[in-house]
Amino acid sequence: MAETDPILPQSSVKGLVPTLNNTGWMTEGLDEVSQAFVAYAATTAGECLDLGCAYGVATLPALAGGARVLACDMEPRHLEILAQRVPPADRARLRCQPGMMPAVDFPPGSFDAILCARALHFLKGGDIGLTVLRMHAWLKPGGRIFLVADSPYTGPWYKQAKVYEERKAAGCPWPGYVEDYRALLPPTSNPADHPTFINPLDPDILARVARAARFEVLEARWLKGAMAGSPERTHAGIIARRPA
Numbered sequence: 123m124a125e126t127d128p129i130l131p132q133s134s135v136k137g138l139v140p141t142l143n144n145t146g147w148m149t150e151g152l153d154e155v156s157q158a159f160v161a162y163a164a165t166t167a168g169e170c171l172d173l174g175c176a177y178g179v180a181t182l183p184a185l186a187g188g189a190r191v192l193a194c195d196m197e198p199r200h201l202e203i204l205a206q207r208v209p210p211a212d213r214a215r216l217r218c219q220p221g222m223m224p225a226v227d228f229p230p231g232s233f234d235a236i237l238c239a240r241a242l243h244f245l246k247g248g249d250i251g252l253t254v255l256r257m258h259a260w261l262k263p264g265g266r267i268f269l270v271a272d273s274p275y276t277g278p279w280y281k282q283a284k285v286y287e288e289r290k291a292a293g294c295p296w297p298g299y300v301e302d303y304r305a306l307l308p309p310t311s312n313p314a315d316h317p318t319f320i321n322p323l324d325p326d327i328l329a330r331v332a333r334a335a336r337f338e339v340l341e342a343r344w345l346k347g348a349m350a351g352s353p354e355r356t357h358a359g360i361i362a363r364r365p366a
Contacts, residue, residue: 129206130177138349141176143197145244145317146277149179151348155341155359156180159237159268163189166234168262173223174241178204185212192233196222224249228260236261239270240357242328243321247296250321255335264366267337268359270345271323274298275355278306279320286322298322328360337362 130139138147152160160180163170164187172181175193177200184191185208193216195201201218208216221227223245236257242250257267274286279300289297300306303320304313329342339362347356 127207129203136349139177141197141200143200145196146240149240149348152180152183153239153270153345153348153357153359155268155270155345155357155361156237156239158361159235159239160184160187160189162266162268163187163191163235163237166190168234169217169232170235171228171233171237171260173226173236173238175204176200178207180237180239181216182207182212185209185215188215190215192217192219192228194219194221194226196220224252224256227256230259231262232260233265234262235266235268237268237270239268240272242269243271243298243323244317246319246321247299250323251331251334254331254337258335258337258364261364263364265364266340267332267362267364269328269332269362270357270359271328272320273324273344273355273358274322275353276347276357277320277322278308278311279303279322281306290324290326296321296327298324298327323358325358325360328358329362332360332362336365338365 160183163184169190169192171192173194175181175195181191181193198220274283282300286298299321301319325342329339332339342360344355345357345359346352346354
């Protein structure tokens with residue numbers, strides 16, 4: 123889409139679009155859990171939440187399938203670009219709201235489904251737990267969450283994969299956490315364009331957090347990235363259900 127959609131920022135990396143707030147990139151394709159959200163959202167009568175939506179890589183196909191979507195992102199400029207990309211026939215089913223995790227909040231029982239893709243790893247552990255706990259309240263009984271996070275085996279932090287494995291074996295609750303993310307960047311990168319820390323996750327961690335928030339985990343697994351040639355363990359993903 124970056125080559126054909128002039129509304130999006132220019133990208134130097136095929137398949138990725140840079141964000142406007144130093145939080146990495148939006149992929150131009152959907153991983154399998156995000157695809158499952160799009161398909162599930164089309165079956166719902168109520169509104170669905172795309173939390174950390176960036177420029178709408180999941181919001182747009184969900185709307186195209188007939189879903190009603192609240193698109194939420196910490197960067198209002200992302201939402202402005204997303205709104206411009208929505209076809210006229212779908213605009214009545216889109217709402218946009220800026221908000222930053224974990225402070226963002228919504229009324230209880232607001233949504234039939236929630237997607238949070240490639241955003242939770244920008245939070246520290248306690249904030250991840252708080253955000254997923256709030257998702258339980260935001261969902262209607264029987265609703266589902268679809269969570270995707272970058273794994274310890276991707277990005278510049280793959281260099282810390284062995285440390286992650288050792289910490290996990292020792293029982294550390296957040297074994298992928300990298301306090302000084304910028305120290306792992308290549309010399310050609312501008313540190314100011316990146317967050318100071320990163321907290322990559324695995325399927326076990328996501329499932330643990332979801333169960334602690336009283337979700338029933340339906341699926342938890344590694345995900346291959348949406349870009350061609352991505353490793354098999356690029357992301358971690360779960361689908362979980364709020365019991366009726």
